[in-house]
Amino acid sequence: MAFHPRETRGASPTRRQFLQLGALAAVAGTGVLAGCGRERPRPTPTGEQIVLSRPDRPTRLPLHSDVPAIASGLTPEKGGTLKVFNYAEYLSPDVIKAFGDKNGVKVEITTFTTQDEAIAKLRTSGTDFDLYFPTPDILAKIVAGKLLQPLNHSYLPNLTNAWPQLQDPFYDQGSQYTAPYTAYTTGIGYRADRVKSVPTNGYDLLYDGAYKGKVYILDDYREALTMAMLRAGQTDVNTEDPAVIKAAGESLVSLVNAVNVKVGITAYQLVPEGQADVHHCWSGDIINAQYYLPEGTGPEVLGFWYPANRKGAVGTDTMAIPRSAQKPVLAHMFINHVLDNDVALENFSFTGYQPALSIVTPEKVVADEYVAENITSAIVTPEHYTDGLQELQLSPAGEALWTDEWAKFKAGQ
Amino acid sequence: MRESRSGRRLWPALAAPGTLWLLALFAVPFYAIAAVAFGYPDPVFGSPVPEWDPRYWDFTLFTEVIQRSLTGDLRPVFVRTLLFVGLALLLCFLIGYPVAYYLARYAGRRRGLLLALILAPWWINYITRMLAWLSLLQDDGYVNDVLMALRIVPDPVRWLSGNPYTVVLALVYGYVPFFIVPLYATLDRIDSQLLDASRDLGVGGYRTFLHVTLPLSRSGLMTAAVVTALPMFGDYFTNTLVSGSPTTTMIGNQIEFYLLGGSRKEIGASLVLLLSAMLMALMAYYLISSQRANREAS
Amino acid sequence: MTRRPVVLAALTWLYVVWSLVPVLIAIQFSFNDGRSRSTWQGFSFRWYWGDSGSVASDPSLRLALSNTLQLALLTTLVATPLGVALALGLTRWRGRTSRAANGLMLLPLATPEIVMGSALYLVFTNLYTLIPLGRTAQLLGHVTFSVSYVVIIVRSRLHSIGAEYEAAARDLGATPLQALRTVLLPLLTPAVLAGALIVFASSMDDFVISAFLSTDASSVTVPIKLYSAVRTAPSPALNALATLLLLGSALALVLAWAVLRRRRGVVRGTDRAGGSALREMASIDV
Numbered sequence: 001m002a003f004h005p006r007e008t009r010g011a012s013p014t015r016r017q018f019l020q021l022g023a024l025a026a027v028a029g030t031g032v033l034a035g036c037g038r039e040r041p042r043p044t045p046t047g048e049q050i051v052l053s054r055p056d057r058p059t060r061l062p063l064h065s066d067v068p069a070i071a072s073g074l075t076p077e078k079g080g081t082l083k084v085f086n087y088a089e090y091l092s093p094d095v096i097k098a099f100g101d102k103n104g105v106k107v108e109i110t111t112f113t114t115q116d117e118a119i120a121k122l123r124t125s126g127t128d129f130d131l132y133f134p135t136p137d138i139l140a141k142i143v144a145g146k147l148l149q150p151l152n153h154s155y156l157p158n159l160t161n162a163w164p165q166l167q168d169p170f171y172d173q174g175s176q177y178t179a180p181y182t183a184y185t186t187g188i189g190y191r192a193d194r195v196k197s198v199p200t201n202g203y204d205l206l207y208d209g210a211y212k213g214k215v216y217i218l219d220d221y222r223e224a225l226t227m228a229m230l231r232a233g234q235t236d237v238n239t240e241d242p243a244v245i246k247a248a249g250e251s252l253v254s255l256v257n258a259v260n261v262k263v264g265i266t267a268y269q270l271v272p273e274g275q276a277d278v279h280h281c282w283s284g285d286i287i288n289a290q291y292y293l294p295e296g297t298g299p300e301v302l303g304f305w306y307p308a309n310r311k312g313a314v315g316t317d318t319m320a321i322p323r324s325a326q327k328p329v330l331a332h333m334f335i336n337h338v339l340d341n342d343v344a345l346e347n348f349s350f351t352g353y354q355p356a357l358s359i360v361t362p363e364k365v366v367a368d369e370y371v372a373e374n375i376t377s378a379i380v381t382p383e384h385y386t387d388g389l390q391e392l393q394l395s396p397a398g399e400a401l402w403t404d405e406w407a408k409f410k411a412g413q
Numbered sequence: 414m415r416e417s418r419s420g421r422r423l424w425p426a427l428a429a430p431g432t433l434w435l436l437a438l439f440a441v442p443f444y445a446i447a448a449v450a451f452g453y454p455d456p457v458f459g460s461p462v463p464e465w466d467p468r469y470w471d472f473t474l475f476t477e478v479i480q481r482s483l484t485g486d487l488r489p490v491f492v493r494t495l496l497f498v499g500l501a502l503l504l505c506f507l508i509g510y511p512v513a514y515y516l517a518r519y520a521g522r523r524r525g526l527l528l529a530l531i532l533a534p535w536w537i538n539y540i541t542r543m544l545a546w547l548s549l550l551q552d553d554g555y556v557n558d559v560l561m562a563l564r565i566v567p568d569p570v571r572w573l574s575g576n577p578y579t580v581v582l583a584l585v586y587g588y589v590p591f592f593i594v595p596l597y598a599t600l601d602r603i604d605s606q607l608l609d610a611s612r613d614l615g616v617g618g619y620r621t622f623l624h625v626t627l628p629l630s631r632s633g634l635m636t637a638a639v640v641t642a643l644p645m646f647g648d649y650f651t652n653t654l655v656s657g658s659p660t661t662t663m664i665g666n667q668i669e670f671y672l673l674g675g676s677r678k679e680i681g682a683s684l685v686l687l688l689s690a691m692l693m694a695l696m697a698y699y700l701i702s703s704q705r706a707n708r709e710a711s
Numbered sequence: 712m713t714r715r716p717v718v719l720a721a722l723t724w725l726y727v728v729w730s731l732v733p734v735l736i737a738i739q740f741s742f743n744d745g746r747s748r749s750t751w752q753g754f755s756f757r758w759y760w761g762d763s764g765s766v767a768s769d770p771s772l773r774l775a776l777s778n779t780l781q782l783a784l785l786t787t788l789v790a791t792p793l794g795v796a797l798a799l800g801l802t803r804w805r806g807r808t809s810r811a812a813n814g815l816m817l818l819p820l821a822t823p824e825i826v827m828g829s830a831l832y833l834v835f836t837n838l839y840t841l842i843p844l845g846r847t848a849q850l851l852g853h854v855t856f857s858v859s860y861v862v863i864i865v866r867s868r869l870h871s872i873g874a875e876y877e878a879a880a881r882d883l884g885a886t887p888l889q890a891l892r893t894v895l896l897p898l899l900t901p902a903v904l905a906g907a908l909i910v911f912a913s914s915m916d917d918f919v920i921s922a923f924l925s926t927d928a929s930s931v932t933v934p935i936k937l938y939s940a941v942r943t944a945p946s947p948a949l950n951a952l953a954t955l956l957l958l959g960s961a962l963a964l965v966l967a968w969a970v971l972r973r974r975r976g977v978v979r980g981t982d983r984a985g986g987s988a989l990r991e992m993a994s995i996d997v
Binding site for chain 3: 425426428435436445539685
């Protein structure tokens with residue numbers, strides 16, 4: 001017998017029952033659509049409206065009675081694991097180890113790539129991270145959602161090391177929930193030995209066909225669209241104007257044909273290794289790139305452009321303690337540890353991202369050889385922070401516009 | 414064979430745990446996707462809240478996604494995915510059929526060894542295999558070294574820069590082992606007496622293949638195509654690994670973007686539903702045509 | 712007269728080379744002295760131990776390795792019995808419900824992982840909230856897509872065995888359950904083992920479902936680590952991690968082979984268990 005007995009037996013029943021399933025689904029579908037249009041009475045959102053904070057409209061985040069700060073003067077928790085939730089490679093292993101050894105606790109890092117992913121994990125029951133690194137633009141959301149606990153400043157004497165304007169920032173007046181971590185700008189990293197001349201509008205480098213095939217933009221919807229807006233002279237980077245957003249999206253799409261653009265976040269490796277001639281990147285990337293230079297190549301091949309009038313994208317990262325933290329005292333002490341001047345500088349030498357502390361001045365980082373002379377444009381000063389433009393929280397409708405425009409770019413044509 | 418009453422109850426009892434498991438962890442999750450796709454956004458976080466009662470399902474977002482897929486920005490992604498998968502499937506057939514055929518009919522003493530070698534990729538992590546190619550396809554990697562040494566190309570080819578051929582070839586590399594195995598199983602079962610008979614009747618080798626072997630292996634081919642192509646439709650990590658460019662985005666990438674990275678998860682859920690519906694349609698086609706093939710063959 | 716099909720043979724061996732040589736090269740670069748994954752810079756073990764970026768010095772990489780192996784083992788222990796029972800039940804059970812169950816069993820094979828992963832993620836976060844994401848959820852997800860593999864492998868073996876042995880046992884007075892246990896199951900051993908091996912391999916390889924259902928470092932598996940590292944900080948340490956994983960699975964294979972070799976066919980007609988398991992793995996028959 002040539003055929004396996006199964007072959008004839010198998011197909012017929014499955015086909016019949018598949019069609020049956022399909023018929024059932026169709027019936028269910030029409031039944032559903034017939035009932036569509038009925039609106040379930042939605043629960044009205046209780047209490048607070050989410051205020052979109054801006055540098056000229058500082059907000060004091062609400063405190064909730066059911067999410068209290070820990071008491072002062074408690075003894076630190078002993079033993080176990082301190083769970084830190086952060087971006088990848090964003091804390092020096094030596095800094096972590098030093099804290100762990102000093103306090104007799106194991107420190108474990110879990111990484112996320114986007115804040116949305118992080119929020120989703122924080123909202124999952126069962127996760128109990130002790131330390132989290134949010135960005136200012138999502139703070140209002142997660143505080144309203146009761147995901148963070150307020151800080152007790154009695155454990156944070158080193159907070160005074162930070163930039164004065166970040167000790168009482170507009171996005172969290174009184175530093176009730178957050179402590180500042182790093183400050184960074186977004187500019188254009190490039191190979192100084194391959195880029196002949198840098199135009200006044202440095203963003204044009206990304207659009208220059210001379211570098212076709214070696215151009216990258218950041219894989220971040222806010223950063224990429226902001227870059228296109230800034231290039232066109234638009235300075236409201238939190239706009240919800242559909243026309244402006246659409247124009248930015250189209251500008252990005254033009255990059256595909258002009259320079260065969262790619263998206264990525266590893267400028268610190270691609271630029272020194274020569275795979276990227278021009279890379280839209282963060283200031284920390286180009287500083288980090290110094291350590292990824294191949295043998296025999298010096299830091300003089302690196303370059304970083306940022307607008308001369310300092311009207312470019314700037315941002316900060318913060319540290320906060322989730323509500324479900326099991327070791328809040330140790331978490332406070334970790335924050336304090338990171339805010340210490342020496343520890344922060346050590347952290348800086350690993351991450352390349354500048355701590356937002358007063359001690360970190362351009363003169364010091366060049367003198368102490370953290371940063372080479374030719375990339376001092378990547379150093380962030382309080383003036384950068386004051387003059388720069390920050391990408392902050394949008395309304396849900398605005399978010400949808402930006403997200404969809406970016407998805408359109410990523411979809412290709 | 415007479416079946417006692419306890420015999421009749423034994424078999425369903427054995428099948429029950431597995432069936433219940435699949436119901437709870439396969440069928441119900443699909444309902445969860447629908448509930449999320451047709452739900453409403455959370456007022457604080459903007460994330461989707463599932464609506465479990467079908468009477469209150471909200472289809473506006475889903476209709477928007479369908480419209481974007483048919484005429485809007487998602488259309489190129491669907492078209493491109495179909496193209497990539499179709500091309501990859503064709504290449505899998507061209508590469509996989511000869512290998513499966515050789516293995517089934519001629520391998521002889523070496524069969525065990527060859528089978529082990531061909532099954533080996535199942536044991537090697539998919540990402541490891543892609544990693545291997547990433548090393549080879551770098552600008553200064555071995556592939557370019559060989560191509561330049563043989564003077565086939567003057568400059569290094571940029572394989573990893575949004576090159577659609579790289580993506581298709583990577584898909585083929587990744588999935589062809591899954592294609593070969595069911596095909597081999599079917600070819601192995603074809604009675605060689607049939608082929609000998611055909612040859613004895615004076616039919617040449619090539620025509621024997623075309624008119625006897627190929628039709629007999631049809632069900633195996635369909636199975637191989639289903640087991641390879643359907644998962645390929647949802648692939649996103651291959652594209653992410655070997656290409657960073659928006660010009661090669663597949664539908665899986667958009668789903669990943671919306672569901673994991675973006676802030677519009679309900680669009681991700683809708684896309685998943687749409688993709689599943691598309692694949693169910695293809696699966697139905699497979700079942701119907703395999704049923705027809707079996708009827709013709711017998 | 713048998714013609715030697717030179718072209719076909721050449722094609723097949725060429726395919727094998729194309730299929731496996733890149734992996735060997737990836738292993739080679741795990742021993743690279745420099746940071747590059749594409750230019751050979753000398754031999755060194757630095758990515759395995761010694762260097763600050765090596766596998767030994769990064770506890771998260773070791774944790775990922777152990778997570779992967781544990782998850783694969785547990786998945787195999789749960790999915791194999793479940794799948795064997797389901798295969799037996801579906802083959803002998805008659806009726807419409809049986810055919811519906813059969814269809815349900817086939818669907819995971821044709822479902823893209825991203826569909827299953829997102830479905831499971833959504834259901835665990837919105838419906839089955841008692842089950843936390845992380846290892847438990849990952850185990851449940853892995854078993855779900857693995858069961859079907861076991862079923863189709865065991866089922867095709869069941870068909871080729873036929874019903875004679877069981878009928879003989881029943882005629883000698885055994886109950887169906889006894890016949891099952893003493894006659895059928897031993898005959899099915901190669902298929903069961905093959906199914907178990909496939910489940911183990913698939914679970915270790917799985918990336919999408921593990922990624923969707925992971926929470927923190929305790930549920931990160933090697934594929935997740937590899938994927939995220941390739942996108943952010945690729946170095947030969949990745950190749951080293953992948954090589955170690957390969958070693959782990961090769962070890963598991965060798966162990967299984969050693970166990971198989973000891974079992975000579977008990978009932979007449981059983982092939983030598985080892986080679987037969989290999990053939991079972993290849994006999995996917997939907």
